[in-house]
Amino acid sequence: MAHSAFNRKESRGAHQRLDEGCTERDDVNFLKHTLAFYNPEGAPHLEYSDVKITKSAPAKRVYGGEATAQDKQNKEKANADDMKHVKMEVMRYNPETDDAPHFVTYDVPYDEQTSLLDALGYIKDNLAPDLSYRWSCRMAICGSCGMMVNRVPKLACKTFMRDYPNGVRIEALGNFPVERDLVVDMTHFIESLEAIKPYILGNDRKPSEGPNKQTPAQMAKYHQFSGCINCGLCYAACPQFGLNPEFIGPAAITLAQRYNTDSRDHGAKERMPQLNSENGVWSCTFVGYCSEVCPKHVDPAAAIQQGKAASAQDFVIAMLKPR
Incomplete structure (x- = not known):
């Protein structure tokens, strides 16, 4: 002891x-x-x-806020000299000075781990400080950095420059009004999501009654549709949304289906008017491109077809009900 x-x-x-x-x-x-x-x-x-005595000087501690902008630029420049380079055509638009969007070409260094978001950051830090674009999490979770990459809707944080060694063209997300550079106006998109009431409705269960249990089979009905991160890529891919900006769109319909098939929810009747409307599920011509571009492998096309079936059933029931 x-x-x-x-x-x-x-x-x-x-x-x-x-x-x-x-x-x-x-x-x-x-x-x-x-x-x-x-x-x-x-x-x-x-x-x-x-006790062993060492004469080595203590290692220098570097804290988050201590690195200066000049240190960062010097490091990036040193690294850039040893990296491959790619030509990036980036859409630029300033509503205060430009009549229409135009493209500017930038020479950007990259390696195997450089994402498109990293490349845009390099441009903003070193070549064009006034470049505007949205981003947040860098991990394909927030859905902020959607844009067109060679005319394909993608998340900048999930797109890597190694896949475009011969150059790449970057544009603002398609089918949305451009505010500045790569930033688009998402107002209609947000309003469409809000309109379908994306939350549990009609469930007045009290905490004293215990947990609101759900079987794996019940969860499986909607789980696939719950992965949406509201990035808007499906709207940029949707030809119908391009033709009819009032179409509520793939993400909103998918979100409605996610809650309509949730066993805890009792609000389908409140959502059906939106789905049955002129700009609801029947505006979709089932191209399926929305599901192809989804970065989270949600299947909006399937949700829309299920929504059509629910809409048809709702119509028949309404016709058979006595007035």
Whole structure:
């Protein structure tokens, strides 16, 4: 059994008082690891081990806010000299000075790990400080960085420059009004999502009644549709939304179907007017491109077809009900 504080006098060394005859620090006895044990007979036993002394200077600590902008630029420049380069045509538009969008070509360094979002960051930091674009999480979760990459809707954080060694053209997300550069007006998109009431309705279960249980089979009915991150790529891919900006669109219909098939929800009747409307599910011609471009592998096309079936059923029931 070890005692960490047994007989402290044995391990003091340099802590002895000057009046006891110690005129300077005794490093030989002071720098010792000391352990105290009881042997099988119950008598105390002390063991010592030397402490290794290093003369190395402590490593410099670098905290988040200490790196200056110049340090960052110098590092990027040094790294850029050893990297491959690609030509990026980026759409630029300033409503205060431009009559229409135009393209500017930038020479950007990249490696195997450089994402399109990283490349845009390089342009903004080093070549065009006034470049505007949306981004947030960098992990394909927030849905903020949607844009057209060679005319295909993609998330900038999930697109890598290694796949475009011969150059790439970047445009603002298709089918949306452009506000500035790569930033688009998402007002109608947000309003469409809000219109279908994307939350549990009609469930007045109280906490005192316990958890609102759901079987795996019940969850499976809507789980596939719950992965939507509201990035808007499906709207940029949808030809019907391009022709009819009032179409509520794939994401809104998918979200409606997600809640209409949730066993905890009782609000389908409140959502059906939106789905049955002129700009609802029947505006879809089932091209299916919305499902192809979804970065989270949601299937909006399937949700819309299920919505059409629910809409038809709702229409028949309404016709058969006595007035």
